[in-house]
Amino acid sequence: xxxxxxxxxxxxxxxxxxxxxxxxxxxxxxxxxxxxxxxxxxxxxxxxxxxxxxxxxxxxxxxxxxxxxxxxxxxxxxxxxxxxxxxxxxxxxxxxxxxxxxxxxxxxxxxxxxxxxxxxxxxxxxxxxxxxxxxxxxxxxxxxxxxxxxxxxxxxxxxxxxxxxxxxxxxxxxxxxxxxxxxxxxxxxxxxxxxxxxxxxxxxxxxxxxxxxxxxxxxxxxxxxxxxxxxxxxxxxxxxxxxxxxxxxxxxxxxxxxxxxxxxxxxxxxxxxxxxxxxxxxxxxxxxxxxxxxxxxxxxxxxxxxxxxxxxxxxxxxxxxxxxxxxxxxxxxxxxxxxxxxxxxxxxxxxxxxxxxxxxxxxxxxxxxxxxxxxxxxxxxxxxxxxxxxxxxxxxxxxxxxxxxxxxxxxxxxxxxxxxxxxxxxxxxxxxxxxxxxxxxxxxxxxxxxx
Amino acid sequence: xxxxxxxxxxxxxxxxxxxxxxxxxxxxxxxxxxxxxxxxxxxxxxxxxxxxxxxxxxxxxxxxxxxxxxxxxxxxxxxxxxxx
Numbered sequence: 001x002x003x004x005x006x007x008x009x010x011x012x013x014x015x016x017x018x019x020x021x022x023x024x025x026x027x028x029x030x031x032x033x034x035x036x037x038x039x040x041x042x043x044x045x046x047x048x049x050x051x052x053x054x055x056x057x058x059x060x061x062x063x064x065x066x067x068x069x070x071x072x073x074x075x076x077x078x079x080x081x082x083x084x085x086x087x088x089x090x091x092x093x094x095x096x097x098x099x100x101x102x103x104x105x106x107x108x109x110x111x112x113x114x115x116x117x118x119x120x121x122x123x124x125x126x127x128x129x130x131x132x133x134x135x136x137x138x139x140x141x142x143x144x145x146x147x148x149x150x151x152x153x154x155x156x157x158x159x160x161x162x163x164x165x166x167x168x169x170x171x172x173x174x175x176x177x178x179x180x181x182x183x184x185x186x187x188x189x190x191x192x193x194x195x196x197x198x199x200x201x202x203x204x205x206x207x208x209x210x211x212x213x214x215x216x217x218x219x220x221x222x223x224x225x226x227x228x229x230x231x232x233x234x235x236x237x238x239x240x241x242x243x244x245x246x247x248x249x250x251x252x253x254x255x256x257x258x259x260x261x262x263x264x265x266x267x268x269x270x271x272x273x274x275x276x277x278x279x280x281x282x283x284x285x286x287x288x289x290x291x292x293x294x295x296x297x298x299x300x301x302x303x304x305x306x307x308x309x310x311x312x313x314x315x316x317x318x319x320x321x322x323x324x325x326x327x328x329x330x331x332x333x334x335x336x337x338x339x340x341x342x343x344x345x346x347x348x349x350x351x352x353x354x355x356x357x358x359x360x361x362x363x364x365x366x367x368x369x370x371x372x373x374x375x376x377x378x379x380x381x382x383x384x385x386x387x388x389x390x391x392x393x394x395x396x397x398x399x400x401x402x403x404x405x406x407x408x409x410x411x412x413x414x415x416x417x418x419x420x421x422x423x424x425x426x427x428x429x430x431x432x433x434x435x436x437x438x439x440x441x442x443x444x445x446x447x448x449x450x451x
Numbered sequence: 452x453x454x455x456x457x458x459x460x461x462x463x464x465x466x467x468x469x470x471x472x473x474x475x476x477x478x479x480x481x482x483x484x485x486x487x488x489x490x491x492x493x494x495x496x497x498x499x500x501x502x503x504x505x506x507x508x509x510x511x512x513x514x515x516x517x518x519x520x521x522x523x524x525x526x527x528x529x530x531x532x533x534x535x
Contacts, residue, residue, distance in 0.1 A: 183535055184533065208534055235502075
């Protein structure tokens with residue numbers, strides 16, 4: 001027989017709390033120490049690196065520390081010195097940025113800048129490997145800084161806890177040698193591209209979704225830029241984000257690590273930089289493919305000889321979407337077609353037999369968590385019924401007379417589903433639940449999982 | 452019209468098309484625009500039509516080119532990924 005540990009044991013809870021506080025205290029002390037160790041004045045990353053170490057020479061410790069990579073003829077002392085005297089900006093300290101920063105710090109890049117305005121969320125931790133439980137709800141740049149500093153105190157880290165925008169991007173970017181695009185949204189990708197073209201910086205661009213990733217280097221030695229390849233922004237909502245489509249942690253792990261590799265090649269002036277080529281990775285197939293993409297476009301709006309865009313623009317407006325990977329709320333229904341979660345709780349308690357409850361999330365999401373009495377009818381299957389004459393409710397053995405209540409994760413898809421269902425069953429009372437399961441978890445059942 | 456049997460792979464769009472790699476019969480000489488139109492309707496890629504890129508034998512095909520295809524050629528549809 002297995003005796004279950006009582007995790008509510010007050011001593012266990014007390015120890016957990018004490019250890020968490022000690023870890024935070026340790027971080028504070030480490031920050032204080034690194035502030036004291038900082039050289040008195042430096043104006044930018046090209047200044048002397050931390051502790052005024054020599055730019056022209058490697059110390060005995062540095063030689064020992066980096067010996068294994070310096071033994072490679074293509075790196076050597078020369079390459080290591082180049083890394084030491086270089087600066088890299090990592091934009092986005094998430095699934096891609098964490099592994100990229102980890103390897104660049106370990107490799108001894110002199111100065112690493114980190115840009116992110118987000119805080120660490122629990123759903124980040126499976127892939128954003130610099131962050132840990134202790135830093136939940138703390139700024140990602142602070143969390144990453146603490147982890148990276150522990151890895152390599154010789155590196156100078158700069159944190160930029162801000163959202164990169166047209167007003168600050170040029171200032172931030174111009175003091176770095178190479179820029180890593182580890183962002184999660186189209187507006188920031190276009191912004192980064194344009195700044196890098198204007199400031200003449202190579203842009204090492206990675207992306208990951210589900211089990212696939214992409215990697216290329218833009219704006220390097222007269223190679224193409226992002227706009228040469230994608231002159232038009234993606235239609236809003238056409239490109240999926242990790243929060244909706246999901247991502248396996250190892251995929252950004254692979255791509256972020258490859259981004260660090262490209263940065264190292266650029267900084268050490270090695271050949272073979274992935275410019276003019278796009279590498280795709282499919283984790284499920286275990287396949288890498290490299291496509292020859294294109295030369296610089298002669299009609300590119302930013303990097304051609306006659307550009308039409310000569311300064312930064314409003315990228316959220318240009319893309320028609322926000323510069324984050326969150327989904328905005330939509331409002332498609334009238335107030336009388338919607339109920340609040342409290343009303344749903346009442347209905348489930350007292351009149352569950354007289355109503356039909358439909359959850360329109362994907363089968364994967366439904367399996368993770370659901371409210372009892374709800375049947376799963378994924379919204380994609382509704383689109384199918386919408387264009388065919390097959391009787392949906394007969395198929396699902398659902399009553400065609402009872403009122404229908406539709407729920408989803410956040411209250412957007414449920415509205416779309418109500419509209420489709422009303423077209424199919426105009427005689428029925430069909431309503432959606434405002435705010436979906438997120439509201440349910442917040443206002444009715446605090447133990448319901450939020451994702 | 453002469454036809455060719457090509458292998459097509461669709462990266463980053465498996466959700467949209469429901470397929471990863473499959474054989475298709477295509478005209479052996481076709482404009483990029485017509486081929487793209489055919490593939491978009493065949494694999495229901497309307498939502499991302501304006502941004503997908505098309506490669507033949509691991510090389511991107513640019514706008515104005517006339518494409519000659521033969522049996523066994525590798526077509527690839529590559530939409531930009533944005534997640535990170």
